[in-house]
Amino acid sequence: MDQMTATAEATIAPATVYKHETNEHFKLVAQEGEARSATLHTAHGTIETPVFMAVGTRATVKAMTPEELKGSGCQVVLGNTYHLHLRPGEKTVAKLGGLHKFMNWHGPILTDSGGFQVFSLSQLRKMSEKGVEFRSHLDGTKSFISPEKSMEIQMDLGADIIMAFDECLPYPATREQTITSMDLTYRWLKRSKEAMTRKASMLFGIVQGGLEVDLRLKSLEQITSVDLPGYALGGLSVGEPIELMHELVRAVAPHLPKNKPRYLMGVGTPLDLILSVDSGIDMFDCVMPTRVARNGTLFTWQGRVSIKRTEYKEDPSPLDPECDCYTCQNYSKAYLRHLFLSNEILSARLNTIHNLHFYFTLMNRSREAIREGRWAQFRDFCLTRFVSPAK
Numbered sequence: 001m002d003q004m005t006a007t008a009e010a011t012i013a014p015a016t017v018y019k020h021e022t023n024e025h026f027k028l029v030a031q032e033g034e035a036r037s038a039t040l041h042t043a044h045g046t047i048e049t050p051v052f053m054a055v056g057t058r059a060t061v062k063a064m065t066p067e068e069l070k071g072s073g074c075q076v077v078l079g080n081t082y083h084l085h086l087r088p089g090e091k092t093v094a095k096l097g098g099l100h101k102f103m104n105w106h107g108p109i110l111t112d113s114g115g116f117q118v119f120s121l122s123q124l125r126k127m128s129e130k131g132v133e134f135r136s137h138l139d140g141t142k143s144f145i146s147p148e149k150s151m152e153i154q155m156d157l158g159a160d161i162i163m164a165f166d167e168c169l170p171y172p173a174t175r176e177q178t179i180t181s182m183d184l185t186y187r188w189l190k191r192s193k194e195a196m197t198r199k200a201s202m203l204f205g206i207v208q209g210g211l212e213v214d215l216r217l218k219s220l221e222q223i224t225s226v227d228l229p230g231y232a233l234g235g236l237s238v239g240e241p242i243e244l245m246h247e248l249v250r251a252v253a254p255h256l257p258k259n260k261p262r263y264l265m266g267v268g269t270p271l272d273l274i275l276s277v278d279s280g281i282d283m284f285d286c287v288m289p290t291r292v293a294r295n296g297t298l299f300t301w302q303g304r305v306s307i308k309r310t311e312y313k314e315d316p317s318p319l320d321p322e323c324d325c326y327t328c329q330n331y332s333k334a335y336l337r338h339l340f341l342s343n344e345i346l347s348a349r350l351n352t353i354h355n356l357h358f359y360f361t362l363m364n365r366s367r368e369a370i371r372e373g374r375w376a377q378f379r380d381f382c383l384t385r386f387v388s389p390a391k
Contacts (some may be wrong), residue, residue, distance in 0.1 A: 007367035010068040025229050026261055027203060030054040034254055034280035037367045040261050042108040042160040043200040044100060047075050049261065049282040050366050052273065052359045053110060055290065058083050059093075062290050065353040066105045072325065072353065073360030076108045078285050081153050081163075082117035084142070086136050090156035098158030110285075113150045113192075113206075115166040116234070116266070127167070129184070137263035147191040155198040163232065164192040166206040171239040178210040186222040188335075193226055204263060207252070210235065211244050216252045224257055226229040231256050232263035237286075242268075246275050253280040270299055270362055276367050278379055289359050291350035296340045299358045305333075305391050307351070312337045325357035326350075 028038045029207060040047040053076040054061045054069060061069055061077060069077065079099055083088060094104050099109055118125055118132045125134035131146030146154075150165040166185040185208045196203050205223040209216035216233075224231060233252065236245050236287065249264060253276070256262045261285035264276050273284055298305045300320035307319075315333040327336070327350045339347035362382075369378035 006062045012276045023229070023259055026259060028259070029374075030371045032370055032373060033278065035277050035366075035370050035375045035379070036280055036282060037370040038261070038282060039146045040282075042202065044106060044108045044160050045075075047108055047283075048367055050273075050277045050363050050370075050381040051075050051283050052363045053078050053283065053285040054356060055285055056080075056105075057287075058087070059099060061352075061356075062294070064290075064356065066103065067106070068353060069356070070107070072357040073364060074107070074356065075360075076110055076161075076283075077103075077105050078158060079103075079109055079111045079159060080117065081111050081114040081150060081157070082145075084111075084157060085114065085145070086138055087151050090153045093310065094156040094158070100158060108160045109158075110161040111154045111157055112162065112265075113162075113165040114132055114145050114153070115150075115206075116168050118145060128239045131165075139299070147177060147188040148195040151192055151195040151203075155196070155201060158198075159201055161197070162198075162203050164189045164203060164205050164228075166208060166234055168235045168238065169208070169210060171211070173210055175210075175212065175215070177370075178208075182208040182210075182215060182219040182222070185219070189223060189226055193228070199298055204228060204230040204232050204234045204261075206234040206265070207256075208235045211248055213248060217255060219369055220252060220255055225249075228260070230261040230263060232265050232283075233281075234265045236264070237266045237268055242272070246272070246279075249276050249281065250279040255279070267337065268358070268383070269386070273359075273362065274366070274379055274382045275385065278375075279372075284363075289355035290352050292347045296351070296364040298336075299355055301358075301385055303385060304391060307333065307336050307340050309337075309391070319354060320358075323354065323358065323361070326353050327354040329359075 022237045023072055025041050030037045038049045054074050056077045057080040059079055093099055093102050100106055116136055125132050131144055133144045135142055147165040154162040165188045167181045169181050189205050205228050207220045207223050209219035253262060261282045266286055268286050296308045298307055298319055301322040310335040317333055318328045319333055320328050369375045
């Protein structure tokens with residue numbers, strides 16, 4: 001038994017079985033406080049929640065093979081609607097057998113709507129009730145995405161979970177801008193649902209409303225009035241103070257339907273995940289573990305590590321003595337530092353293998369803790385470990 005498990009098991013209570021109504025896709029298994037564990041059934045397998053989903057923007061999780069992802073504990077991969085629409089094109093992917101076959105990933109796939117990427121192209125887009133006209137960041141070619149077009153792209157890709165087309169506002173935004181945007185997102189959701197014809201895919205709606213709780217709850221009321229298999233909180237992690245995001249998630253998440261999966265989009269650090277699970281969130285995605293891995297930042301059970309630091313130059317110890325990933329079992333901090341400073345491709349691979357394994361393990365241990373009635377102990381253990389700055 002490792003130190004973490006021993007600490008978490010200091011007090012163990014029986015798991016609390018959660019007996020709220022379930023639906024054909026989603027079954028709540030246990031709950032402690034607001035933290036939940038459940039199963040979500042898709043056309044390509046069952047997802048155990050809480051779950052962190054690896055971001056595969058262009059039909060690949062950077063530096064990882066599908067076999068390595070599966071071996072690390074990955075359950076779901078995300079595809080990026082905007083990028084895959086531009087290259088290679090959804091019709092090409094469909095002709096080649098769909099996204100699962102195209103990228104050789106046979107588990108569940110979630111595709112975003114393209115709304116966030118269009119939001120990030122603020123200087124290259126033009127909004128209207130119909131949709132968004134934008135210029136490709138690749139070659140400047142004009143394109144247009146509407147709710148109907150977003151659904152068509154995602155259905156051609158063959159995703160198991162499809163996100164409704166929404167508008168994502170920057171931070172800060174005025175209350176008037178936020179209201180206008182969330183009302184547009186609601187109208188676009190109804191059009192997205194009407195355009196859905198692929199029965200094997202599940203459509204999730206996205207709650208907007210900025211950082212004002214009353215507007216978030218109004219948007220939640222709008223979005224959940226449309227009966228869907230799941231719902232997400234969007235428009236966060238766009239530059240707002242992290243404390244405000246945590247406060248908003250804690251205030252809003254418990255109001256989402258209890259018998260549907262709750263997805264927090266684009267978040268975040270290990271601390272963000274633990275606090276959000278504690279607020280009742282089931283699903284997460286973020287580029288952070290893969291992006292910072294390529295920049296030499298690694299997440300461990302002792303806190304963040306900046307592998308470029310001089311103190312690791314002759315350090316023969318593994319990156320994380322509490323981790324059983326391939327990287328930690330076979331390589332020293334000194335070697336990882338050498339690879340990073342030498343700009344070797346292997347650095348990105350080994351660092352990414354570790355960070356993703358860490359995230360998947362964090363969610364696996366969260367599931368176990370909730371189901372075994374010791375979530376509070378595990379949560380508090382993680383909070384003591386993840387608040388320290390990078391070493």
